[in-house]
Amino acid sequence: MLRPIKNKKQHASALERAYELMQKKLKPGSAESDELEVLSMLIAAYEEQQYPILPPHPIEAIKFRLDQLGLTPADLEPILGYRSRVSEILRGKRKLTLEMVRNLNSKLHIPLESLIVRY
Numbered sequence: 001m002l003r004p005i006k007n008k009k010q011h012a013s014a015l016e017r018a019y020e021l022m023q024k025k026l027k028p029g030s031a032e033s034d035e036l037e038v039l040s041m042l043i044a045a046y047e048e049q050q051y052p053i054l055p056p057h058p059i060e061a062i063k064f065r066l067d068q069l070g071l072t073p074a075d076l077e078p079i080l081g082y083r084s085r086v087s088e089i090l091r092g093k094r095k096l097t098l099e100m101v102r103n104l105n106s107k108l109h110i111p112l113e114s115l116i117v118r119y
Contacts, residue, residue, distance in 0.1 A: 002038050005046035014043050059092055061114035062104065069108070079103045 005011050018039050026033040056064065066072065076086045080100050088094035096104070101115045 005042050011046055014039055055114045058115045058117060061110050065108050065110050079107050
């Protein structure tokens with residue numbers, strides 16, 4: 001019987017059962033296939049609650065996006081301002097303003113959650 005996962009022991013048991021089910025060749029729509037699907041959702045919900053993944057620090061998010069796009073810090077000048085300002089931001093000496101956050105989000109498509117510090 002499937003139930004919400006509330007502790008580590010139940011989590012371990014659910015993982016074990018999911019592994020067992022994944023080792024079988026399940027037919028879509030079968031009872032065991034449905035069980036695996038629901039069990040996966042329960043495991044994911046428990047893990048999201050117990051082991052949340054925090055968004056990266058804004059500076060790390062900016063550097064990561066620059067790397068993804070093959071850009072350099074100099075490419076941030078039209079978005080953030082003068083070279084010295086870009087340097088100060090990337091070294092953590094200056095905070096992002098609301099306008100900078102909006103520009104980074106709209107021009108480089110960096111998620112707002114990654115640009116707003118909640119620490």
